[in-house]
Amino acid sequence: xxxxxxxxxxxxxxSIWDGQEFIATWRTATxxxxxxxxxxxxxxxxxxxxKVEADITDVIISSTVPxxxxxxxxxxxxxxxxxxxxxxxxxxxxxxxxxxxEGTAVGPDRLVNTVAGYDLYGxxxxxxxxxxxxxxxxxxxxxxxxxGVIAPxxxxxxxxxxxxxxxxxxxxxxxxxxxxxxxxxxxMQSGVFWGYVGLVREICARIKAERERDMRVVATGxxxxxxxxxxxxxxxxxxxxxxxxxxxxYKYNKELADK
Ligand SMILES: Nc1ncnc2c1ncn2[C@@H]1O[C@H](COP(=O)(O)OP(=O)(O)OP(=O)(O)O)[C@@H](O)[C@H]1O
Ligand SMILES: CC(C)(CO)[C@@H](O)C(=O)NCCC(=O)O
Ligand SMILES: [K+]
Numbered sequence: 001x002x003x004x005x006x007x008x009x010x011x012x013x014x015s016i017w018d019g020q021e022f023i024a025t026w027r028t029a030t031x032x033x034x035x036x037x038x039x040x041x042x043x044x045x046x047x048x049x050x051k052v053e054a055d056i057t058d059v060i061i062s063s064t065v066p067x068x069x070x071x072x073x074x075x076x077x078x079x080x081x082x083x084x085x086x087x088x089x090x091x092x093x094x095x096x097x098x099x100x101x102e103g104t105a106v107g108p109d110r111l112v113n114t115v116a117g118y119d120l121y122g123x124x125x126x127x128x129x130x131x132x133x134x135x136x137x138x139x140x141x142x143x144x145x146x147x148g149v150i151a152p153x154x155x156x157x158x159x160x161x162x163x164x165x166x167x168x169x170x171x172x173x174x175x176x177x178x179x180x181x182x183x184x185x186x187x188m189q190s191g192v193f194w195g196y197v198g199l200v201r202e203i204c205a206r207i208k209a210e211r212e213r214d215m216r217v218v219a220t221g222x223x224x225x226x227x228x229x230x231x232x233x234x235x236x237x238x239x240x241x242x243x244x245x246x247x248x249x250y251k252y253n254k255e256l257a258d259k
Contacts, residue, residue, distance in 0.1 A: 003056045003080065004246040005072055007063035008109060009132035010155075014043060015243045016054045022243060024052045032067035036074035059084035060092075060250045062108040062242065064132075085253055087112055087246070095252040097144035106145070109242055110137045114145045116245030117218045121236060124214070126207055128200065128234065129242070130154060130221030136203055138211070149203050154223050157192050173223065175230050197231045204233070 002017040007030055015025040026046050047054065059076035061084050063069050069086060076084040085092045087108040096115055100106055109129065114137045117127040125139040130153065137148035152160065154173050161168045171188045179194055181187030208215050219227075219234040220241035228234055238244070 001054045001056050002058045002060065002247065002250055003054075003076075004243055004250070005059065005061045005063075006109065006112070006242045006246065007061065007065055007068050007072070009064055012068070013243065015240070015246075016052065016056065017243075017247050018054070022240065023054065024050060025240070025243070030065055030068060032065060032071075034068070034071060036071050036078055039071065039075045040079045056080045056082075058082055058250065058254075060087070060246050061085070062087040062112045062246060064107050064109050085250060087249060092249065093253055093256060094145075094249060095143075096139075097142070099140075099144050099146045107135070110135050110148060111145060112242050112245035112249065113137055113220065114139045114245075115248050116238070116241045118143045119248045120238065120241075120244065121216055121218055124211075124216065126204055126215050126217045127241070128204075128217060128219045128221075128224070130219070130223040130227075132156060134196075134199075134221075136207065138207060138215075140211075141213075149207070151199060151203070154192060154196055157196075158188065161188055161192075173226065175226060193227075193230070197227060197233065200227065200233045201231070 004015045004017055006013045010030060011027050012030045013027050015022045059080055059082055061072050073084055076082050096118060113127045113129055117125045118139045123139055123141045123143050127137045129135045132153045134151045134153050135148060138146050140146045158171050162170045171185050174189055175193055176186045176189045179190055181190045204217050216235045218236045220238050224237055
């Protein structure tokens with residue numbers, strides 16, 4: 001079975017894929033200091049607790065934090081006796097072309113998202129991921145990755161206000177009842193929530209105009225449903241899009257190796 005690891009700047013998600021479906025998914029905060037032994041204690045405890053019986057033979061990793069890759073490699077080697085595939089490394093091939101400026105190290109999560117989007121929905125896509133940053137990534141008519149947009153994440157925007165202004169509290173994102181807030185918290189929520197609705201609309205409209213075609217907008221990330229409730233921003237929502245992309249890339253490389 002495959003252990004797929006999606007390491008973002010805030011959270012790291014581990015999923016076990018049995019070849020047909022994900023049989024378990026666990027999330028932990030991303031901390032580069034965590035050792036392979038710590039990961040394994042955590043993983044094996046959860047597996048026992050949830051009675052997940054999985055013989056992990058393969059590991060694939062996408063990490064936006066380069067420093068964590070070392071310990072995840074050791075985890076794969078020491079506890080699962082396998083060399084992991086690491087998205088973004090030359091030996092891990094992608095089933096699509098990547099057409100960006102030479103020397104650009106595109107975040108592996110962005111590449112994985114577009115591979116997943118293309119696999120599920122076909123070409124001419126905008127994939128929006130609400131993670132630490134909010135990313136928009138474009139899949140062309142031939143499935144190639146052709147670039148995108150990086151915007152500050154929703155929670156990051158709220159944190160930035162709190163960190164920079166002494167009188168602004170820590171606030172969680174929610175859809176405010178009104179646009180005009182009548183206290184500090186609702187004023188901040190309104191700025192970020194409605195500002196974000198506008199940001200997503202404008203960026204998607206401009207991408208479509210620039211590419212001179214209609215494109216499907218696919219969203220992923222925990223906050224996407226909150227925005228979709230308020231405005232019709234997305235055509236599709238796929239909660240485990242990045243994980244799906246990891247399985248597609250795994251299969252692609254496995255088939256190449258078996259040839
Ligand atoms: N209504 C909400 N308010 C605040 N946070 C929410 C809400 N709904 C979901 N979330 C959060 O959204 C996050 C979704 O995780 P996701 O993997 O999309 O991004 P992330 O882990 O924050 O970023 P990264 O992948 O860059 O580490 C989770 O941390 C979850 O707690
Ligand atoms: C933009 C983030 C932080 C989104 O997770 C990640 O994809 C990343 O660190 N990217 C590197 C730069 C780039 O994608 O061009
Ligand atoms: K993510």
